[in-house]
Amino acid sequence: MTTEMQAEKAQAAQWFKTLRDNIVSTFQMLEDNHDSGPMSENAPGNFEVTNTKRQSDDGSDAGGGEMSVMRGGRVFEKVGVNISTVFGTLAPRAQSAMAARKGIEGMAEDPRFWASGISLVAHMQNPHCPAVHMNTRMFWTPHAWWFGGGSDLNPCLEYEEDTAHFHKTQQEFLDPHGQEHYPKLKAWADEYFYIPHRGRARGVGGIFMDDKCTGDWDADFKLTQDIGRAFLPAYQPLVEKRRVESWGDAEKDAQLVHRGLYAEYNLVYDRGTKFGLETGHDANAVLMSLPPLAKWV
Template identity: 80%
Template sequence: MFDTEKATAAAWFRDLRNEIVSVFEQLEDSHDTGPFSDAQPGRFEVKETKRHSDDGADAGGGLMSVMRGGRVFEKVGVNVSTVFGQLGERAQQAMATRKGIPGMTEDPRFWASGISLVAHMQNPHAPAVHMNTRMFWTPHAWWFGGGSDLNPCIEYDEDTAHFHATQKAHLDPHGPGHYPRLKEWADEYFFIPHRKRARGVGGIFLDDYCTGDWSSDFALTQDIGRAFLPAFLPLVEKRRQQSFDAADKDTQLIHRGLYAEYNLVYDRGTKFGLETGHDPDAVLMSLPPLAKWV
């Protein structure tokens, strides 16, 4: 059941991963003036990840691709995975309670595939960014999720405007109501309650998305993924050669502390990955290489 749709989604997430990895390495090669241009261009280190069930059986895996210490990217990870098996008791209860899915305790099988990206930049003027898209299936329901959000430590109104306008342009063909709803959802989701502030300048986000029309929902998910590079790359091109001082770098490190707090305390993907036995290095790839707290 749904084997064709699963294979189609997993292949697309892998293709998107390949495109982004290639573009980011090209960006490293092209950065030949400005801060960090005398460093070696960064390259992704690729590691195959494996997930095993409690009894040791194969339960899927994926690729963890991480670049560290490049000219443009201080640390960027682009992970893709396809995992399957049986949900544990806590996950079953979460599905039944938060998602309202009946029957999970009787048949707790699941399948999930997706891409997850987090980039932390060398230059404090260049914004950090997050993006993911995913498909989740159980015998009782299926849905899509994902989005992207911008996390600058030094904010520029024109950069924020470009990021949001590009996402809106990709979502509008699916209906004019999508962008404002997904923007509001991102504002709510990427909020740090104990700091009483957002972790960045927002973006788009959706979860548990299922209209009953798989092709239509997948097309929307694809355009969320397609929006990422045109929304983000022009901002990096604009800021990567900008000069900065020690105070700017300090601001960046403190802002990264907010990012780490959110991902460790609130992020659903982090919790799900760790609770279902996925490779912890891949799950925690999103954490910045350096951070600071006042």
Template identity: 75%
Template sequence: MLDHDPSSTARKTRAAAWFRALRDEIVSAFEGLEDAGAQGPFADLAPGRFDVTETKRASEDGSDAGGGIMSVMRGGRVFEKVGVNWSEVHGTLAPRAVAAMAARKDLPGMAEDPRFWASGISLVAHMRNPHVPAVHMNTRMFWTPHGGWFGGGADLNPAIPYEEDTAHFHAQMEAACEGEAGRYERLKEWADEYFYIPHRKRARGVGGIFYDDLSTGDWDADFAFTQSVGRHFLPAFVPLVERRRAMTWSDADKEAQLVHRGLYAEYNLVYDRGTKFGLETGHDANAVLMSLPPEAKWP
């Protein structure tokens, strides 16, 4: 680890291990959905399985800078493409990132000591059936010698929205926020602002929750909330897959899905902070860009 503070080192180890365990749980659940997909329109296909690749973060001096696990499933019965990535990386921030953080009043000293450590899980799923919504989720911990925080969230991205699906997803996100009055409303509004495509003047989906810079001074409480977000993801999403995966669709439905994927790609390439950070800090480009859909269209 980068520092000699036993409590900081223990927290990093604990957080990274939990993100890794969450990754394992989600991968298993998604492969289970593929097994159950025999009842759907792609029953003749073999159930999809994740291809798992270890990734390495590039460092300028060639030293160990961490890495992660990239897990991608393509061409499944239920999932057309889904990535569930875990990472634990460290090193020194690039000049642009240092400049941005050095300007923050809560991080004095970043210009003099730009070390960082980060771990988290990032997930994006693009579905076979246009009636099944695409989805995104991530949770992460970020550390510097001058301060650290948690961030993350989840949002639903249907090409063909259903009010009951949106209500179910948001109910689970609200449940994840239990314990602090007004938290869900605040993080829902944050998601609405963050997952917005300015040049299209529209949201990329039907929202969810989003948070960043979570550092209340109670690390255990902040970590517990981050765990709650992660634990509520599968109950929020899996029932929607089970409800929609066997529905029939038309050519117009598929066209709507492909055009909506174009919007998703635009957002992730132009605005998404995680994409920018991953590329700027030298993480494996394929892992960073796994969020892009397998096929998309633009009107």
């Protein structure tokens, strides 16, 4: 395997695009086929695709991606499924943070980086339908490479059977890679998606990993792919079941308050948000995760 890993980078970037295409197609189908229940009389929403660009400090091209966003649908109030592939050199602050957190040496001498991934956040019209987040990514420097990502469920109205299905499906996709993965990644998600200033998790958990580098790129990539493949079987049935349920003002109010919790986490703690803004990526793409409406009490 070469130091630059050009073939592996291309393979990873193509996979994230393929996963994006599959999810967008499925979500558009859910939107188009919503023919009974609340808001079914409205026109379906559609995804709009926008190119994003990242510029380096000297103004040169540093990659970019695509935002696929639907707003104001009858099932999805706001959903974004973004992909990006960016590259360049890390600023001194980012170099120091990465060296400290990951134990990487030599960043100052060669601060090049390359990163590619998919990021998804769905905020639903129906308060009975849970919001959800998913991302997977590959990061490369001349000194190390790794994979990361996961998915977590964020209902404002919790249903134990929905939570159980979400977790059970993820475990089924992870177990073929080793039965140690699911409990470890579940515990990691519980820790990562915790909001210290509120003393609670932002949702009902899921799976999460970072810094995944066993030295076997192919094995780590296959695990990352199955984290992505698990998403639709874990989430789609919940939307199909809950989108037809009626709701009132109390349920909508609970949803808006919970969205405030979600926004707090993403703006204060989320590493991806911080990295995207600090490295000059398109701010609209980075902040796509924020809900269209939220409420604080």
